[in-house]
Each structure stands twice: as structure tokens, then as C-alpha cells.
Amino acid sequence: MPSLAAIREQRRSASLTALRAGAANVAARHSGGEVWLFGSLARGDWDACSDVDLLAIAPNQEQAEALADALLDARLGDDVLALSQERWQQLKQGDDPYWLAISRDALRLDAP
Secondary structure (H helix, E strand, O other): OOOOHHHHHHHHHHHHHHHHHHHHHHHHHHOOOOOOOOOOHOOOOOOOOOEEEEEEEOOOOHHHHHHHHHHHOOOOOEEEEEEHHHHHHHHHHOOOOHHHHHHHHHHEEEOO
């Protein structure tokens, strides 16, 4: 019988595979868009109560918001934050612990 850890990793892997396929499909319709997973699922410490946290990154804020709306419409994420590429770079290079943790743990979903 597989261990609990093995079962959790198997479910995480299946979730990531489905999220990657969906994110790639949505991002392909939004030029220059990127989809990043962050939070407990990205870190691997998720549980049954965890939600799916996504970043929608695009060349400008308007495009990022359109990408975020498309991700929500596709039911790929529970919480989707929209950021321009410029703002994402600023946040990743800043000193806010929240954004530093996100940038450290985030997994890009729309690219191999």
C-alpha cells in the first residue's frame, strides 16, 4: 500500500498536469501572458482546504486583468492576481517578504 506522502505527491502531480494544460491553453489566447502558480500547491504543502493561487502576468495591467478573468472563467484558480510584467519584476526584486516568498516558490504553468 502506498504511503500517505506518495498519495499526496501523486495527487499534486495530477493537479499540476491539469493546471499546466489549462494554463497553456488560456495563455495561448493572451499574447505575452504568463501564468504562475504560487502558495501551498506550488510549495507542496497543500491540504484538502487549500485553494489554487495564480498570478496572471502580461505586458501591461489591462492585458493581465484580461488573462486573470480568463483563468477565473476557465475555473483554473480560486485567487488570481493580475500584474504587469514591469510590476512583477519590481515586486520580485523588492524587500517585501510576501512577494519574495511568492517569487521563490512560484511555478510557471504555461511553459514547459
